Amino acid sequence: MSDVLRAAVAGRLAVRDDPADIMHNLLRPLLAVTTDEEGAARMPVAAVPLEPADTTAGPATTTELLRMAGIRALETRSRATFVDAVDHLVRMASRSATTHHAELMLSVLGAVACRFDPRSAHYVLDRLRDSSPEGRAAGMWRIGAAALVCGTLSVAVSAARHLASTSDSTTLFSISDHDEAITDERFRAAVYGEYLGDAPETTLRGFLAFIQRVQALPGYSPTTGP
Secondary structure (H helix, E strand, O other), X not given: OHHHHHHHHHHHHOOOOOOOOHHHHHHHHHHHXXXXXXXXXXXXXXXXXXXXXXXXXOHHHHHHHHHHHHHHHHXXXXXXXXXXXXXXXXXXXXXXXXXXXXXXXXXXXXXXXXXXXXXXXXXXXXXXXXOOHHHHHHHHHHHHHHHHHHOOHHHHHHHHHHHHHOOXXXXXXXXXXXXXXXXXXXXXXXXXXOOOOOOHHHHHHHHHHHHHHHHOOXXXXXXXXX
């Protein structure tokens, strides 16, 4: 099984387009039935190159492979592999050609991690701090909202405190003022793991209100928090 998975990953990275939809028809089912002992989730992490020039596949494909690996690592409780996938995305985010896709998938992994392992979600929040202002603000929003909906309050509070204490809150409220931003986030959640619950728009707006409540706490200071 692992040999088939390794060949499928290599085959997907070797082509720009995917008319046979290898990603959905072969890679996802293979990952779903392999175990942590087989090292399945580690294979995409090891195979995806850091430099875009080193693969024929585009950044949407390479970062999606890392997302799939990270989620399988969460499902099999392989935290070391999850951390490897996250760190790989962080390194890819530092390359301008892959920044957008890597930051998106990084925060998606953090959002999904909220219902599996809060410690892993906190790890992603910490790694997001070096992202671009837009990527960091949107990512904290995504993760904080996902944390609220599944009751992982420590993660929601950490994301809200960061946003409330930095200029990222201004960036986020500017982004969220546009209705299409809510629509885009709702669509992403539906595609990447339903991490915003049954009412994504309510969840997203609820986290924005949560940030404002943190800022309004008596004695709140942007440098020390409440």
